[in-house]
Amino acid sequence: MSKGSGRILSILAIGLIFLLCIGSGVLIGVISAALKSMPALEDFEYRPIEATRIYDVNNKLISRLYIENRVWVPLSEIPKELQDAVIAVEDWKFRDHHGVDFMGIIRAALVDIREGKIVQGGSTITQQLAKNAFLTHERTWTRKLQELLYAIQLERTYTKDQILELYLNEVYFFPGQAVYGVEAASQGYFGKSVRYLNLPESALLGGILRNAYIYSPTQHPESAKTRRSVVLKRMALLGYISEDEAQSAMEAPLGVIEPRPSKQIAPYFVDYIRDYLVSKYGHETVYKGGLKVYTTLDLRLQNLANQILLSNLPDGGKDSKGLTQPQAAMVVLDTREGYIRAMVGGRGEDEFNRAVMSYRQPGSAFKPFVYTAALQAGYTPATILDDSPVEYVIPGQAEPWAPVNNDKKFRGPVTARQALEDSINVPSVKLLDQIGTSNAIKMAKSLGITSLVESGRLNDMNLSLVLGGLTRGVTPLEMATAYAVFANQGIKAEPVAILRVEDANGNVLERNTPKRQVALDEQTAYVVTDMLRGVITRGTGKSANIGRPAAGKTGTTTEYTNAWFVGFTPELVTCIWIGNDVQQKPMIYGGTRIGSGKAAAIWGAYMKEALKDMPVSEFPVPSGVVFSKICTESGMLAGESCPNTTTEVFVEGTEPRQLCYLHTRIQEVDVCAESGQLAGRYCPPDQVERRRYLASNGLRILHDGTIAQGQSIPRVTCQVHTWWTTDSHSARSQESLEPEDSSFSYEDNPN
Ligand SMILES: [Zn+2]
Ligand SMILES: [Zn+2]
Known part of the structure; x- marks a missing residue:
């Protein structure tokens, strides 16, 4: 070794020692910080379990969140094959380590550093137990460190068998249904006690606990089966079972039973607030802490929504997941406060809440946002638009785009009101072209549409926006929120689900008041409302006529893939969507096409019942709105000889001042x-x-x-x-x- 390389080595050594000193200093600092914020070790004791209760707006119980039929089973009654299956896939060195697998952690840490966040578990069974039982599920470095320290404590306090027993009884199998532990899971999936599980069943159950959504044997049987094979192969590899045993177990049917139907009134709404509660208060507090959650839901309106929506949907049979199609969603909001009064996220009780998670094409139900932007730009309901053939050159496309109307006809000059009421596409596209897509997008966003795409290769900055051809789509909750602005004199209210949360001792943990802001001037809101009233009285939404002041808009997408009706009265805004979970699948059943007419009819049936005990109220006319008699052919002030006249509503200052030049002598x-x-x-x-x-x-x-x-x-x-x-x-x-x-x-x- 040369003198030079010796010097380099000693510099490296000094550097390394220096780094280690800094590193350990940092480590000590981090550990002491983690220790300080850790719950005391006494909290290791199991606390009494109390369900969280969820109430509606009239303090009627909607649901309870609790650990359903948890039955503690001693390890001696848990089949060895299930124990082995869990150890094989979760922590194969479980019997040997001291709670923490340092090599595993280093491996995971390298991945984490590369990704810049905590992605890898690298958790032993002991660590998972520590996390599930005592800590929240936040992914922070402090939490991770606390989990390690707890794991080491657990290993010093309990034997390996005790830890495994705790783990198998604690582990979280059904995230959606709050079922814990192997016994409850075994009952849920196989309808029998865990004592009687055979090898394939044990392998299935052992594999699911990594992710009960992805590997759900009832919802995704194929991935559950693949997962079971992974578990069996690994068990054979580790010598728990023979290759032959693994092979024959892989061929066994899954053997799961139909999930028990629950009698939940508002399963999707409960899911919706549960996800929020868990993220805010942690899993433990929500399922065991005895919270009282007072919500905005109105059980009468919710029951009515279930009943009317579900009894009016066509039956297109079950899909491969066992879900009846087409699916549907419904959101009912109080227009003033944005309180969620009812929410239906689908026809069953699955995890996918279509009211808030499903982004679908709104079709013509998007048009009102464009017309609102036009009104703000000085257009009026009487503005004459031109319904005649037009072509637009689209950059990058060989053929120009020629929008067409649903009936393939052209009407010549039409008023903006007529174009919206009858949902005429071509003049609507021309209107958007005149006012500019960015103005329309700005308006839609300020009304509460959050899912528009403004940049990137595929985006919504184009003229098909007005026809609701969106890149991503919109959710029923977004649509209801945006339409509520029209009903609420231009004030946007964020949707609110929870009014108050109390802990088990009655201390108020949070209280929510409506979050309201002005999104639109009240005059424009009134004029749009008036135009949308025409949709129901004269236009495409006649099936939604409920014999009291109401406004709304239809939306049907190409090939009957989505059917919408979003409508409101002064009291409630209700959005109804119908469509197949497979987005491109048309809704044509026995020759009947399901379009917005169906959605409008359901809306009408629902609103009639929902409002039957409420006195009829009118949309209040704000000051700054004027009514003028106009000629419907010219859009100008009506003269004596105009053949077709109507009283039209205008934002003051935009009303026509010229006399109809077409018919006046x-x-x-x-x-x-x-x-x-x-x-x-x-x-x-x-x-x-x-x-x-x-x-x-x-x-x-x-x-x-x-x-x-x-x-x-x-x-x-x-x-x-x-x-x-x-x-x-x-x-x-x-x-x-x-x-x-x-x-x-x-x-x-x-x-
Ligand atoms: Zn005239
Ligand atoms: Zn003179």
């Missing part, structure tokens, strides 16, 4: 500006103006098309400029005192 008269009288032949030409008057009442129409009240058509010829007042009178004859007929002309312009 106008009289044009030459007037002397100086006298305001009929121009005579002696008026100087630069004083003579051609003025326009309404034929019906003789009022003057100004240049901007507005009517000048008090300026009537003159009847007398100018008395300022006469033959005797002009210098040139000698050139004129006295006969010309009469007005000239030629100065009158009728402009009759029917269309």
Whole structure:
């Protein structure tokens, strides 16, 4: 070894020692910090278990969260094969280590460092027990360290068999249903006690506990089977069983029974708040801590939702997971406070809550957001849009895009109201093109649509936005939240599910008040509401007519893959979605196509019942809104001769001021500006103006098309400029005192 390399080595050695000193200092610091925030060791004792109770808005019990039928089984009654299966896949060195597998931790730590966060478990059975039983499931370094320290303590206090017994009785098998321990799991999956499990059943149960969602034998039998094979192979590898035993066990059927139907009233809502509670208060507190959770749910409205939604859905048979299709979701919100009054996340009680987790194409139910943005940009319900063929060149696409209407017809000029009420696509696309997609997206976001995609290769910054062709889609809860803004005079209320949480001693842990903010001016909100009322009274949502003030919008996507109705009264906003879990599967059953008409009919049936005891209330008309009689063909102020007129609502200042030019008879008269009288032949030409008057009442129409009240058509010829007042009178004859007929002309312009 050369002198130089010796020097390098000693520098390296000094450096290493230095690093170790710093490292151990840091380690001591971290350990002492972890120790300080650790619960006391006395907490190792099992505390009395008390269920958490969930109440509705009238303090009626909805559900209890507790550890269902946990039956403690001593290790001696747990089959050896199950014990071996768990050890084989979870912690094969369990019998040898002292609670912590340091090599495993180093391996896991390397992965964690590479990923920049804690991803790998590297946990022994003892550590998992420590974590499940005593700590929350946060993934932080402090928690990880506490888990190690607890694990070492556990190993010093208990024997290996005691630890395994605790673990198997504590382990969390059914995350959704709060069932703990091997006995409860065995009863749940196989309908028999854990004592009677055979090898394939033991291997299945041992494999599931890593992830009860992914490996669920009832919901994902294929992955459960694969997992069981992994367990069996590993058991054979470790010598617990022979290769032959493993092979024949792999071929055995799963043998699981149908999951027991529970009699939950609001399973998806309970899941929804349970997930929140667990993330905030930890698993232990929620399942054993005896919390009282007061929610916004109204059991009457919830029961009604279950009953009306589920009894009106078509039966498309069961899918491969045993779930009836098509699926559906429903959200009912109090419009003022955003309180969730009812939530149905599907037809069964599965883990997938379609009311909040399912992102689907909204179709035309998205249109109101675009029309709202247009109203804010100065458009009105009376604005004339052009329903005629159009093509848009799409960058990167060979063919231009030519949007079509559902009935494949073009109507020519239509009012914005008609385009929205009848859900006409082409003028809606043109409207979006005029106001710009970024304005529409901005509006949708401020109303509460959070899932829009604004950048990236696939995004929502294009004209198909108005037809609800979204990159990601929207959830029923998002749609209900956004529509509630219209019903709530422009105020957006965040959805609230929990009013108050109390601990077992009645101390208030949290209290929620409505989170409200202005998202839209109340005038625009009113005008949109009024247009959406027309959808129900005249347009595509007639099946949702409930005989009281209500507004809403339909949405059906291509090939009947999604059917929506989102609607509201002054009291409640309700969103209904129907669709297959397989997104592209059309809903055509026995020749019947399921579209938004079905959703609208269910909405109507529900709202009628839900509101039957509430007095009928009107949408309040805010100040700053005006009503004008307009011509529906021109969108302008109605004249006497307009064939089709209607009283339209406007944000003050946007109402039309010009008289319908299509149907109004106008009289044009030459007037002397100086006298305001009929121009005579002696008026100087630069004083003579051609003025326009309404034929019906003789009022003057100004240049901007507005009517000048008090300026009537003159009847007398100018008395300022006469033959005797002009210098040139000698050139004129006295006969010309009469007005000239030629100065009158009728402009009759029917269309
Ligand atoms: Zn007209
Ligand atoms: Zn004159």
